[in-house]
Amino acid sequence: MGLPPRPDPFLPVLAGYEVQRVPAFRATKDYVCPDCGNTIRRGEGHVVAWPEGLVVDRRHWHLHCWRLASNRGYA
Numbered sequence: 880m881g882l883p884p885r886p887d888p889f890l891p892v893l894a895g896y897e898v899q900r901v902p903a904f905r906a907t908k909d910y911v912c913p914d915c916g917n918t919i920r921r922g923e924g925h926v927v928a929w930p931e932g933l934v935v936d937r938r939h940w941h942l943h944c945w946r947l948a949s950n951r952g953y954a
């Protein structure tokens with residue numbers, strides 16, 4: 880419960896998506912980044928993003944891959 884997380888001004892935004900930072904200490908398992916296909920190692924800070932209203936479709940991304948998606952305008 881409580882207030883929603885404060886918006887992170889350093890997190891790249893992408894229209895139609897919500898994104899949150901996953902700090903290293905909360906990265907407790909490996910994920911596969913949907914953009915580059917490489918592993919995000921346990922203990923590596925990254926981001927989790929999902930289409931607005933579709934949190935079940937959330938994916939874990941490398942921060943730099945998410946930034947690339949933000950720059951090109953689609954995930």
Ligand SMILES: [Zn+2]
Pocket residue numbers: 912913914915916917940941944
């Ligand atoms: Zn990646």
